[in-house]
Amino acid sequence: MNSRLTEAGLFLDRVTIALDGREIVTLTRRVAPGAVLTVMGPSGAGKSTLLAYVGGFLDPAFTASGRAYVDDVEITALKPEARHMGILFQDPLLFPHMSVGGNLMFALPQEVRGRRARRERMCRALEGVGLAGLEERDPATLSGGQKARVALARVLASAPRALLLDEPFSKLDAALRAQMRELVFAKARESGLPVLLVTHDVADAQAAGGDIVEIGG
Amino acid sequence: MRRTVLSLALMALGAVPALADAMNPDPRKWDEVLAGARGETVYFNAWGGSQNINAYIDWAGGELMQRYGVTLKHVKLEDTATAVTTVVAEKAAGRDTAGTVDLIWINGENFAAMKRQGLIMAPGWAEELPNWSYVDVENKPTIRTDFTIPVDGLESPWGMAKLVFFYDSARTDADALPQDADGLLEWAKANPGRFSYPQPPDFIGSSFLKQVLAEKIADRTLLQQPVDEASFDAVTKPLFDYLDALNPLMWRSGRAYPQNYPAMKQLLADAELDIIFAFNPAEASSAVANGELPDTVRSFTFPGGTLANTHFLTIPYNAAAKAGALVAANFLLSPEAQARKQDPAIWGDPTVLALGKLDADDRARFDAIDLGVATLRPDELGPALDEPHPSWMERIETEWKRRYGVAN
Amino acid sequence: MLTRLGPVLAIGLLTAPVAFGLAGTILPAFGFLPALGGTGFSLAPLMALAGEPAIVYSALMSLVTGLVTTLVSLGVVMLFTAAWSGTRAFARVQHLISPLLSVPHAAAAFALAFLIAPSGLLARMISPELTGWHRPPDLLVVHDPMGLAMMAGLVVKEIPFLLLVTLAALPQVHPARTRALIAAMGYGRIGGFVFGLWPQIYPQIRLPVFAVIAFATSVVDVAAILGPTTPPPLAVRLVGWMNDPDLSMRFLASAGALLQLAVTAAAIGIWIVLEKLTARLRERCACAGLRLRGDAPVRWTAFGLMLLSALTIFAGLATLALWSFAGLWQFPDALPASFELRNWARVLPHLLDPLLTTLIVGLVSTAVATAIAILCLAREDEMGRPPGRGALRLIYLPLIVPQVAFLFGLQLLFILIGSVATMTALILAHLVFVLPYAYLCLKDPWRAFDRRYDQLAAGLGKAAWRRFLLIRLPMMTRPVLTVAAIGFSVSIGLYLPTLLIGAGRLTTVTTEAVALASGGNRRVIGIYAFLQMMLPAIGFAVATLVPALIFRRHRDMQV
Structure with a gap:
């Protein structure tokens, strides 16, 4: 137990999730900052349920026990918005009623004060994913690859403590997929974020390079 | 308590x-x-x-x-x-x-x-x-x-109100117009489907019933007293005999009635009815002025008198x-x-x-x-018949509903 | 939590008025109404009801009207959907029909009357050239003793309603795939639909169908405009007794309302038996493998009937508009001799009060209903599950219990606490009817929202209320405004609740129009009915244009 206290990253301590009394996930794992833990399994095995648990929006139909920590702080009982778990889904899910810049500004933490400072941060975040100058655009006018990059920039802009990736590359075509993988993992390493990746694509797991856990099946 | x-x-x-x-x-x-x-x-x-x-x-x-x-x-x-x-x-x-x-x-x-x-x-x-x-x-x-x-x-x-009849002189021959309730029945025989009265208990419709009652009743002074239940059937028999004869000759064969005077006015304008009546002698002129009736509409009353109140x-x-x-x-x-x-x-x-x-x-x-043009001068309005005691109206309305209001 | 109030308010607002109203109706029906000296229970009111001339005839007419109306409108909708769904013609007709949902019943009834009366537009168009009629024929077309005109008026209004609820249920049964599958087995379009898809769709639209039965068995405004008069259907007679100067008639009216309740229940009961019989027939045909491939005549008939019902209302509404500007317009002229603004100029000053009441009551009840519906749905999100079937039935309660049956009692209650004819009471009464529609229309789009947007925003560190205000609501702008427009149109169309709770002192465009109907002044009726139709249309225009304007630079927020 004590060793945990001195180490940063994401720690899942005897996490068990059950539906109607049937256990679907049981897991104890540590993910160091910048490292990736890949959870693999067939559809319906409960991969996304695990992400929902860590993110704090588990459907009340499930029961869960165990604890989750980020950087020594227990998050198990926190509201989702207090956990600061950045999420990427397989769809970019850019808010359609905001501009590209609006999406990023919405994500920036409140602590970044002042219009100018926030705009600057937003522009830098766009630059960081190679999309400088697109801040006024309507998300609907972007290409698939651009949308994925904006989604990444948005989650990073929110200064998360960890990244939860729910098959984030599965809807991209092959060329884009490789590019995005590289970008996402590079950014995670750069920011020192522990990453929990859920996928059924072995190539994702290989690219991530971290531990692999198989569940279900 | x-x-x-x-x-x-x-x-x-x-x-x-x-x-x-x-x-x-x-x-x-x-x-x-x-x-x-x-x-x-x-x-x-x-x-x-x-x-x-x-x-x-x-x-x-x-x-x-x-x-x-x-x-x-x-x-x-x-x-x-x-x-x-x-x-x-x-x-x-x-x-x-x-x-x-x-x-x-x-x-x-x-x-x-x-x-x-x-x-x-x-x-x-x-x-x-x-x-x-x-x-x-x-x-x-x-x-x-x-x-x-x-x-x-x-x-x-x-x-002031007085029962007055209206017709469209462009369509209806003024010389053939009825001079009393009996004449109206004769006229309806010659012109089936062209007369009606608003469905009682509409005020104007009930007034028509009272007009006929006042004309047909044997002793008109009875109407100044409250209704006497014992003699009601006998006293009102002439009225209902009259309606039994008139209703089948009316608009829609008496199976439906205009709801009130304005509805009747519209039917005159549409040429569905030929003779209508109102409780206001100036109604026709007013409707002509408003473009609701053609300016060929004229008024007449019964020389023997019509209801007034x-x-x-x-x-x-x-x-x-x-x-x-x-x-x-x-x-x-x-x-x-x-x-x-x-x-x-x-x-x-x-x-x-x-x-x-x-x-x-x-x-x-x-x-x-x-x-x-459509309004009669005060001296042309004819004699006034007194309104019967209110109990008559209620009683003949009930009787009318029982006989004709649920005819189907 | 605020959201916890949602279901409580909704259930309270829907069930309390119905429950109190029913009590206030049923107790006097058995002679108990202390304020009028009825302190004991007796069967006298029911006996008096039994003694009313031709009461059985009136009750039967209500029963038959309800069943025939529902049967015809549901039949047309089913056959039309079976024959044409998925085609371009279907989409076109759907666009034609949808706006008709917002046309109040009274306006649709006027539209039909102006069209088919012996002196109506149809007769004028073909006279005297084709008919030889120089004056209207003495035909009992409107107010006919069989109630055919009344049923037609109800059918043309219920078809759009049933079509739209069917359309809402359709996507859940994957019609395109299933149709292809069934067609591959060699079934005709209609047969395949009735055997394969309808049994899945019908359970979802069953409650709306019951609502149609309840409405048609107890309708007052349409019956007064188009229905028989010697005698009128039950509900019309009830309202007449209610307005009798002799207050003891309230006992009779309450007994009549009880009978109305029984008539509606009987109609629904008969309908359930019909459901069973037709289901058995359908199963037998399906098991026999009847392919029913030669259905072209039925397909075209369904199409024709659907088109006819829509065009009837449109033509009728156009006639109404024409009359509102007409000068002298004699039979058989197809057009008025002159057009003038005088009618409008005359009526407009008198319109202000009812128009203001209409707008205030409509907007407030819609706003409150929409807010409560949103709270309920937000609460469901928190609970992670939709309410059970029981709760859903409660939402339908005000639509399935005949209005007259509980509005009498509700009016009495408001009189006793001295708040009859107040704006609050009227808004409350409207809410009872607006809320179910708001909830039922909002729930599907609300649940269709991709919850991952919310999770994502939570991951970005946003508190629940900010996610709700900055993400959920803006993204739901269009459905919320559409629901508001629907609620507004429901409120505008409400006749009986306004008549009874407004008690003649608070009048809306609809109560004024029906009151004027008896006067038969087509120009004035034209104006009021025209307005009745325009107000909801404006509501829908706002619901379409506002999001289009706000989100003009956001392509994914367009339709």
């Missing part, structure tokens, strides 16, 4: 002011009435089925606001009985002040019902109104006797704005308001005032009115 509990509960809820007994305004102290009326809102419950009349009431509301600071709200009724119901319900619920009805356009059975149940502001106030001095009490006996019931100043006269305004015993209602009733009785009302271009309702009692200016207002 239960009633007491209920009214206590109502008081606790604040629905009824605890001290119920407000003094009625005294029309003899008119300045006090005027002062009390300022700022009051008068809910005027009046039949709202005619746009002409609604517009006239609206005009009166504007004048009342401007001159006396009284707000007049026209509560448009399909049936005056609704207003009576409201007052009865309020009395039953113990709401003896701050009632929701302040002024009612009324006569006949509704007046009789309200008077009988003590639902009218008392003692008699109508003859104390300043404008009462112009009223033609001498030549218009129905002003003091409403359907055989003594008025006793419990309602203020507003307008007066319609009134009354104030419920629990009205919230009694002073305002008095001011409104008095204004509607004024020569100016009465003259405007008589103009067929506005409404065309004959005045209750005696022109001889007016000063020259006011008389000139009446002289200036163009009664229109």
Whole structure:
């Protein structure tokens, strides 16, 4: 137990999730900052349920026990918005009623004060994913690859403590997929974020390079 | 006991002011009435089925606001009985002040019902109104006797009514027009489907029944007494024999009826009916002026006489704005308001005032009115038949409903 | 939590008025109404009801009207959907029909009357050239004793309603795939639909169908405008007794309302038996493998009927508009001799009060209903599950219990607490009817929202209320405004609740129009009915244009 206290990253301590009394996930794992833990399994095995648990929006139909920590702080009982778990889904899910810049500004933490400072941060975040100058655009006018990059920039802009990736590359075509993988993992390493990746694509797991856990099946 | 509990509960809820007994305004102290009326809102419950009349009431509301600071709200009724119901319900619920009805356009059975149940502001106030001095009490006996019931100043006269028939001279031969109820039946035989009357208990429809009853009954003086149940069937047999003969000859073979006078007017315009009738001699001219009837429409009456009566305004015993209602009733009785009302271009309702009692200016207002081509001159209107006691109307309406109202 | 209030308010607002109203109706029906001196129980009111002439005839007419109306409108909708769904013609007709949902019943009834009366537009168009009629024929077309005109008026209004609820249920049964599958087995379009898809769709639209039965068995405004008069259907007679100056008639009216309740229940009962019988028939045909491939005549008939019902209302509404500007217009002229603005100029000043009441009551009740519906749905999100079937039935309660049956009692209640004819009481009464529609129309789009947007925003560190205000609501702008427009149109169309709770002192465009109907002044009716139709249309225009304007630079927020 004590060793945990001195180490940063994401720690899942005897996490068990059950539906109607049937256990679907049981897991104890540590993910160091910048490292990736890949959870693999067939559809319906409960991969996304695990992400929902860590993110704090588990459907009340499930029961869960165990604890989750980020950087020594227990998050198990926190509201989702207090956990600061950045999420990427397989769809970019850019808010359609905001501009590209609006999406990023919405994500920036409140602590970044002042219009100018926030705009600057937003522009830098766009630059960081190679999309400088697109801040006024309507998300609907972007290409698939651009949308994925904006989604990444948005989650990073929110200064998360960890990244939860729910098959984030599965809807991209092959060329884009490789590019995005590289970008996402590079950014995670750069920011020192522990990453929990859920996928059924072995190539994702290989690219991530971290531990692999198989569940279900 | 239960009633007491209920009214206590109502008081606790604040629905009824605890001290119920407000003094009625005294029309003899008119300045006090005027002062009390300022700022009051008068809910005027009046039949709202005619746009002409609604517009006239609206005009009166504007004048009342401007001159006396009284707000007049026209509560448009399909049936005056609704207003009576409201007052009865309020009395039953113990709401003896701050009632929701302040002024009612009324006569006949509704007046009789309200008077009988003590639902009218008392003692008699109508003859104390300043404008009462112009009223033609001498030549218009129905002003003091409403359907055989003594008025006793419990309602203020507003307008005169007489049953008059209309036809379109472009379509219908004036020489063949009926001269009495029997003639009407003959005419209907020659022109099947071209006559009808509004479905009783519509006021105009019931009036037609009373007209026939008055013509056909053996002893007309019986109608001045309340109905005698024992002899009712025998006495009214001529009426229902007549209707048995007439109804199948009518519009839609008597299987449907126009709902009221305006509906009948539309049917005359559409050439579905050839002879219609109204309780207002100027109705036809007014409809011509409004483009609702062609200008070839003309009037006629029965030489033997048709029903005539007066319609009134009354104030419920629990009205919230009694002073305002008095001011409104008095204004509607004024020569100016009465003259405007008589103009067929506005409404065309004959005045209750005696022109001889007016000063020259006011008389000139009446002289200036163009009664229109379709209106008979007062001397052409023929004799007036008295309205029967209100119990007759209720009784023959019930009988009519039983016989013809559920014919199918 | 605020959201916890949602379901409580909704259930309270829907069930309390119905429950109190029913009590206030049923007790007097058995002679108990202390305020009128009825302190004991007796069967006298029911006996008096039994003694009313031709009461059985009136009740039967209501029963038959309800069943025939529902049968015809549901039949047309089913056959039309079966024959044409998925085609371009279907989409076109759907666009044509949808706006008709917002046309108030009274306006649709006027539209039909103006069209088919012996002196109506149809007769004028073909006279005297084709018919030889120089004056209207003496035919009992409107107010006919069989109630055919009344049923037609109800059918043309219920078809759009049933079509739209069917369309809402359709996507959940994957019609395109299933249709292809069934067609591959060699079934005709209609047969395949009735055997394969309808049994899945029908359970979802069953409650709306019951609502149609309840409405048609107890309708007052349409019956007064088009229905028989000698005698009129039950509900019309009830309202007549209610307005009788003799207050003891309230006992009779209450007994009649009880009968109305029984008539509606009987109609629904008969309908359930019909459901069972037709289901058995359908199963037998399906098991026999009847392919029913030669259905072209039925397909075209369904199409024709659907088109006819829509065009009837449109033509009728156009006639109404024409009359509102007409000068003298004699039979058999197809057009008025002159057009004038005088009618409007005359009526407009009198319109202000009812128009204001209409707008205030409509907007407030819609706003409150929409807010409560959103709270309920937000609460469901928190709970993670939709309410059970029981709760859903409660939402339908005000639509399935005949209006007259509980509005009498509700009016009495308001009279007793001295708040009849107040704006609050009227808004409350409207809410009872607006809320179910708001909830039912909002729930699907609300649940269709991709919850991952919310999770994502939570991951970005946003508190629940900010996610709700900054993400959920803006993204739901269009459905919320559409629901508001629907609620507004429901409120505008409400006749009986306004008549009874407004007690003649608070009038809306609809009560004024029906009151004027008896006067037969086509010009004035034309104006009021025209307005009745325009107000909801404006509501829908706002619901379409506002989001289009706000989100003009956001392509994914367009339709």
